Amino acid sequence: MAKTKKQPRPKAAAPKGFRDYFGSEVTQRTEMLQQIAGVYHRYGFDALESSAVETVEALGKFLPDVDRPNEGVFAWQEFDEKDNGDWMALRYDLTAPLARVYAQHRNDLPTPYRRYAMGPVWRNEKPGPGRYRQFYQCDADTVGTASMAADAEICAMLSDTLETVGIPRGDYLVRVNNRKVMNGVLEVMGLGDDQAARNNVLRTIDKFDKVGESGVRELLTKGRLDASGAYIDGVGLSEDQAEPVIAFLTSKAADAAGTLANLRAAVGASKAGADGINELEQIGELLAAGGYGADRIEIDPSVVRGLGYYTGPVYEAELTFEIFDEKGRKRQFGSVAGGGRYDDLVKRFTGQEVPATGVSIGVDRLLAALREKGRIQAVETGPVVVTVMDRARMADYQAMVAELRNAGIRAEVYLGNPKNFGNQLKYADKRNSPIAVIEGGDEKANGVIQIKDLILGAKIAESATLEEWKERPSQFEVPRDQLVAKVREIFATQDTQD
Known part of the structure; x- marks a missing residue:
């Protein structure tokens, strides 16, 4: 009689790209979420808890830096009794579900609709050090108004939130830019409707923080050698074509008025560019009226956030204090939050443009920053x-x-x-x-x-x-x-x- 094959024991290990959270980590995150929710609520935003699972069709093709329809999401096909299969997926952010919720319930919701949402999101991407496939986001969005007051309010609320959770003034900066200004630069460059060339330029602009002015100039034209000695092909533009991009990226001046003047020179006669600059000017005036100076929020043309996703103002919260990396080198902590205006997202469902703007805070990164600053203890006191x-x-x-x-x-x-x-x-x-x-x-x-x-x-x-x-x-x-x-x-x- 043949021996029954013994079933192997399951491996006691979290799946690749996931991790378990214990005691103090969970408590600290919960307390931070409560603090953030308190600020959002004070600004008049209502809580929303939407489903963690959406149809792939509803989520849409909006995951940043991904070209294939279902790439980057955890998706599966669900069949009914007639073998008709719908593709379902775990949400990859909290914004795409908001677009579906607003389109579905818009007749019952106030306009504009101001909501905040907090919870885990999942991305089927290659994990790395400190990069997990499940992480927490904390979002606040205003849907249904094109007023720049909504964007200014989001920036002010982001500033207040950082200070509330323990990031003191001087250790952070909320930086603001506008996609329309970049569109104006592309127009001045004469790229027209050449989407491939436009995308190549946008990807190159996104490397400004890493390679600087000279590196961007080389990548826009003939190409450059990277740090490893490998040659990276350039976009192939002429020096004259590349000049508006350089003027745009280096337009930051000592004050907002100087920056706006430099941007106007960079976009020339472009109407889209001029509209974007006027919007930035409005945001700056509204923030100044609320007492938010350049020490907290500033206009910065180098901010590039998912330019294929956003349609107007974009903003990013950066922590400016220095930390030591794993090799003992000093570096700035970097970005912990970002967002912007996305006027086309709800249109996918309704066929009509619905203006919207919002921000997302990376809770895990913000907690890591507070630990670096010694604002919270890594170990919680027990009972x-x-x-x-x-x-x-x-x-x-x-x-x-x-x-x-x-x-x-x-x-x-x-x-x-x-x-x-x-x-x-x-x-x-x-x-x-x-x-x-x-x-x-x-x-x-x-x-x-x-x-x-x-x-x-x-x-x-x-x-x-x-x-x-x-x-x-x-x-x-x-x-x-x-x-x-x-x-x-x-x-x-x-x-x-x-």
Whole structure:
């Protein structure tokens, strides 16, 4: 009789490009989402929670930097009883679902419709260091108005949000540009309706931050050698054709008025370009009226965000402080949010142009920035642990925990095997618990409890030579009815030491 083949055990590993989030990471993200939601709500935006799954048709071909219809999304075909199969996909952002929601419910929604949405999105892209296939976004959008006041408001709200979550003024900058200005530059270049040439120019412009003015000039014309020594073919433009692009990219001046004047020179007689510059001027005036100066929000022609996607103003929030990379080199943290005006997205469903503008914040990057700045701790403080000295008195220990919880203090009873007391303290250490509560038979008989300051105990163990810690006791005996008061007192001492 043949042996039954043993089924292999599944591999205990997250799929490639995905990861698990524990304790403090989840708590910190939740707290940040609440802070961001508070700012969005204060600005008058309403919450929306749409489906994580959309039809591929509804999502459309709007994933940035992707040329093939379903490339970049997690999609599958779903068949009904007649074998008619609809393609479904996980949402790759929160904007495409908004377009479907607005088109579907527009008769019931106010115009303009202001909504915010938060949640995970999924992209079927090649993962890399710090680049995952599932990540959180935090969006706010206004649909149904072409007023530049909507764009100015989004920029102001983005600035307020960054400061609310802990990025101080001076450590960030919201930079604003306009797709119409770029269209004007392309028009002046004489590219007309040559979409392939226009796309090549746009892709080259997107490399300005990496290769600089001279690099862009080479890539627009004859080509250049990259850092590895490989030769990259140029777009093939003449020097004269490339000049408007260079003028556009280098038009930033000492103030907004100077930048706008330089942009007007770059777009020449182009009406589209002039319209874009006028829109930037309106946004600047509205922001100045609200007290948002160039130290927070500025016009910057080098901002290039998905120019095939946006139709007007575009904006990006960049963190300007320096960090050290994995090789110990200094670099700026970079972008944590971006958005712009996209007036064609709802039109796919309705056939009519519906103006819209919005922003998306990369929550995971923003959390990483706050950790770099030391604004949030990587490890969260655990609960107070009530140890178990006698299984038969579990009700006594549960009563202590209930008392602590009712006082608003995070606490738990040790639920493992209580036989080895040392293991209970090891458990408390692993939980990063600040305090352990102990009540043995003698303590119970005398109406007292022992309260152990685990944080101070750890410091004394690490640095036994520091006299100021050696002189302080790390364990206290107090009457049972002083449990909450003593725990709060130790918390206050721990906060002072930190």
